[in-house]
Amino acid sequence: MGKRRDLNGLPNSLEQRYFSTLFWWDKAYMADWIWNAAIQKGVTDIEIDILQGNVDPKELEIKPIVAQFSKLRETITRTLDSNNFPTDFIVDAKFKIYISQKHKTLRLLSCQASVTDREGNLYEGKIYTEKAYGTPFKVFPVSLIDRIKGLIKK
DSSP states (O other): OOOGGGGTTHHHHHHHHHTSGGGOBTTBOHHHHHHHHHHHHTOOEEEEETTTTEEESGGGOOHHHHTTHHHHHHHHHHHHHHTTOOTTOEEEEEEEEEOOSTTGGGTEEEEEEEEEETTSOEEEOOOEEEEOOSOOOOSSOOOHHHHHHHHHHO
């Protein structure tokens, strides 16, 4: 078995890969999908469970956000293989994403990845800040009720 310190960079690798240009989906990058979906739903805290394939809150568990999880799991497996760990050594891998109201106008979100091994050791990545660069777009269809509410506010 490898040395645990060799896994310290895994959370940062997962973050960088997920928010890279390689993870383009349909019309936008992951930061744009997460940002636009969260803003539209009024969400500021998001947790992504890479191994289980879940997003909390569930309303953000949409195909563009979850479609790349298999590539992230592949990154975990390759890292374990190259460092002489069994492929089931990592039992938990999550992103905690936060949208600060303070940085809302800048369209910034922050993310911290954490990975836990089967012996209970926690590996935390650096807090990664990403900007949603693309033009804002609607992720979810706007319902008739939401349209009426928008008209009433005006």
